[in-house]
Amino acid sequence: MVQDSIRVLQAHGHKLTKPRRLVLEVLEENEKPLSPYDIQGILRTRGKYLNHVTIYRTLDLLCNLNLAHRMLSSGGFIKCSLDSTEGCHRFMVCQNCGAIQEFADKELCQEENDFAQNFGFHTEHHLSEFSGFCSQCYRKQPQLAE
């Protein structure tokens, strides 16, 4: 929810401005990654104008607060749908339809941290991107998965 993000924003002492609300709304409505200029374009179709610099700065902020993430596969930004206190984000990207889902699993997360620890690496955050086929696309076109 946008409301949740706004709460986090304010809890960290940041102002709730119109541009920030607009960017959050656009991200919320789109489950696919968007570039800063994508966001600007979407807003323009609604008669709202935001300078691209503002969008860049807003996205920076959201990423720092772990409210958004930049996807590796596309370079676009996506709003995190899950509480991020664990510092672990796991996205599944469908190669066919492009849909993205975010998942959390404390156990798996812990296992990954333990794994890293075995190599002497102290993990702060981790980010995983799975690419493959969502259940719908897999059912429709199983040959794609070959």
Added chain:
Amino acid sequence: MVQDSIRVLQAHGHKLTKPRRLVLEVLEENEKPLSPYDIQGILRTRGKYLNHVTIYRTLDLLCNLNLAHRMLSSGGFIKCSLDSTEGCHRFMVCQNCGAIQEFADKELCQEENDFAQNFGFHTEHHLSEFSGFCSQCYRKQPQLAE
């Protein structure tokens, strides 16, 4: 090894050209992510010139063959050090010194795939980036990990 990459390259019917060999060598020597222009700069200091377009195209190719990866954290490219047949790449990035290590673990990889499967997602590849502190930096400056 560069030799291994060359073998994969050729096995896929691509030519082994001087530019490709140079890019592979530079990536191999650097354990940190490099941008296309970084690579161009490094080569220039050795009196070798490659057009940036060529470097972009070479990196595209290497990524498609899973011989290199683009890192999320920096946007730079890094050569994969491990056999990539499993389609699973796990990088640990030290927030302090920037060093990157790649790890493979079939079991953990399998667990991750199973996890996705529980949500009906059929995984083809996955890529994880851990950010934190390598053992050296953690030992030297444990307060950083707070």
Added chain:
DNA sequence: AGCTAATTGCAATATTGTTGCATTTAGCCT
């Protein structure tokens, strides 16, 4: 050595990202 498709370099252009500074505004305080 010669052939040919693949690859490279070049030039031009498009896209994406950054910086400094003047103007505006959210949130606070009367």
Added chain:
DNA sequence: AGGCTAAATGCAACAATATTGCAATTAGCT
């Protein structure tokens, strides 16, 4: 409600990164 101030935005200019079409070159064949 009106005023204050630090934070945030917009603007302009610029810097860095990425893409495209096409002519010249070259790797890997016979």
